[in-house]
Amino acid sequence: MTRAAPRPTLDETVRRLEAALGAEHVLTDPADLLVYEADGLTHGRTRPAVVVLPGSTDDVVALVRIAREAGLPLVPRGAGTGLSGGARPVEGGAVVSLSRMRRILELDLENGWARVEPGVINLDVSRAVAGAGYYYAPDPSSQGVCSIGGNVAENSGGAHCLKYGFTTNHVLHARVVLSDGSVVDLGGPAADAPGYDLLAALVGSEGLVAIVTEVTLRLLRRPEVTRTFFATFPSTDEAGAAVSGIIAAGILPAAIEMMDRLAIEAAKAATGLDWPDVGAALLMDADGPRAEVEHVSARAIEIARAAGALEVRVPRDEAERQLMWKGRKSAFAAVGRISPSYLVEDGVIPRSEIARVLREITRLAAAAGLRVANVFHAGDGNLHPLVLYDARNPGEEARAAALGGEILRLCIRSGGSITGEHGVGAEKAAYMAEQFGPDDLETMQRVRCAFDGAALLNPGKVFPTPRLCGEKPGPYRPHPAELAGLAERW
């Protein structure tokens, strides 16, 4: 740099943003900012200095250039349904809400491609192509409200990703704006574009590498048939054994979900379903060509019975099937019926460890004097423990958070992960250093530096210790306190 130009003030920056995007698309009134203070994880709130609502790629380029000059951090935001604080504003920074960019730009059924803007709601993609027999596979529970841009940032999954994969398996191309204001096309949509797989770096990067302004998604044909069954068990031990047995038989269910006693109780309270009071329940979908699916369903039901199922219900029609899934998908919110407050955790364990880890969670919960309801994607070992508490009781919220942390550590110790689909965001950055070593994290940060050397995008998220780009860290040297056995590595 040849001269150190004075950075524009916030007021000046806001004026520039208004001039570039139109005053109505730049929010500074505290009442307007309120809704942007948090994402789906509402207990952590930060007021942004300004919220910007771009309507096009050009708008994003303009606002990124203005922000960069001002050193104004940018936090991209989709529909704000994230559960890890990934879209939580940075103190003194701007939120870039992509909600105005919600056009479906092109539906190319010949190739099975949909080109959309990031603000398009997940389910609206499937709705747009349903008449032709197609759909977009990733189906997070929030798919009726969450956006494709948010899905790309979080690498969202859903119940059916066991068979069909995650967002990363369905994004073919993305147009992004980098923090230097350049517009770059990443990936195909045709297969095997020469060069690095930069989409791999983008999808799941939680808003730290680029702002997505356009995405090409892969569409799938609806399977010929889907067969669903609901089975109840005395406890999660038998249900876990049924899941293991089904997988060991060579069956790949489209989805296989488990709920424990407390989660079943909550789902019943919320939906009025006539589910029995039992220790555990499984809900399984098999889909594909008719003969294959009939065979697989019958076999899975046999295995569930042999594993100790109390009752197996097969929906009479599509309406009843939808109702069963509604019970499962509403389970998070339903927990509100049986507890004044609750935390949604998200961790992953090897599938074979399900029964043992659930027993351990029960033990940890009892020790903390709290209840935990478990709803999860059993086929891929993705747990969603819901820690129930009452915020009105002094100290209980902190105990709940501590229990959530213990559960994450249990997942790491079991060979799993601190997040299967909700992301690291602001909430779990501290646990990253327990799942990964310093060299792992430093390597990931180098990738971030390649995209955003200025660390303008979503700073402070994901990584426990931010690294300045261009900094060459020396070899690891243990801290004296660590050598003395006084501290762990942090």
Add this chain to the structure above:
Amino acid sequence: MSAAPRHAGPPDAVLGVTPRLAIEPATVPEAAEALRALAADGLAVTFVGGGTDLELGAPPARLDAVLHTRRLSRIREHAPADQIVAVEAGITIAELQRALAAHGQRLALDPPFPERATAGGVVAANAFGPRRTRFGPVRDLVIGMTLVRADGVVARGGGKVVKNVAGFDLPRLLCGSLGTLGLVAEVVFRLHPLPEASATVTVAGLSAAQVRAAAVAALDDRLEPVALAALGEGAGFRLAFRFEGFGPGVAEQAERLAGSLAREGRAVERLAGPDEAAIWARHEALRGGGDVRARASFAPAALAAAVEALRPLEGALRGGALVLHPVLGIALVAGRLEDAAAAALAIEDARTALARGAGAPRPGVVGTLVLTAAPPALRALADPWGPPPPALELMRRLKRELDPDGRLAPGRFAGGI
């Protein structure tokens, strides 16, 4: 223990460039130590697995050492109940499949030359076979990785569980990076059950447009083939659909497909056992034949136009042949070089035609041709990668972050990286 470098010889050459040193580490720490030593001396290195895709890319611009992964060949962990396996880079695909088959499982990846192709090489080269139609490219099967950076630092990404969004996705980023970002030292794959039954239905005498139409009709009929490939036969193609799974499902799908094709008056064959193995062996022989091989990618619906674009190249090669993957939007050309100038011209024309694509211009990359093998006479006239990718500047920045001195296979990759 450390892996002392030995003097390299002609068998260590990479596309005609012979290094001075060869290193064969037996453990990941040995590989890391070797890379630290090379870094200290500022030496350039290329990683070599089974050598089955060594012809992909350009010759290294600088080559002081090769690091062979052949002694890094252990299965570190196989958890059948969790359907995952962690392996060192140098294990061959065939050896891994044999170990997995004992537990009724497989890695759903069927690249060419499995007896030589290694896990790390297949990941680095993004190699694939016909089952990619169902199971996706290698990136869809890789869930964790240990890599060794140019500076010898060992880093992990992903993990041992299929569902995992903690941290940046280093494992997928390294897929297809051809050893230019780091050494793929260990890989964790997700596994699939070995199918109970398999059947293949073939239909001969199709044009490229008919290949695409037949593939689309089968998918519209909600059939789910695991592999779908068309093999060039004279002026037309024989299209093969493979079904795998449980007995009743496989039989019903094969029957339904054969029935609907026969009603259209097509010459249909249902193959099982050795006949089925033979048709897929022919697929391998066709795509692997000759000393010139190319892979074209395009919008799947533009298959017929892509074949038109590739016919001159096919014709310029002796015994030239085409293999089409109509659902993936990929076509493979293979044959023997006769006239390098004619082949280079055909490649250039094919690239121009493929890049134009069918229909309206789209953002992103539609329509490319990569030379996956070529003798020096052709390399002198045609760039193996074609025009630089649109995100080249970003790719260069990534390369600089992970290999600042440009010592990992310099010049081998797309855009001269």
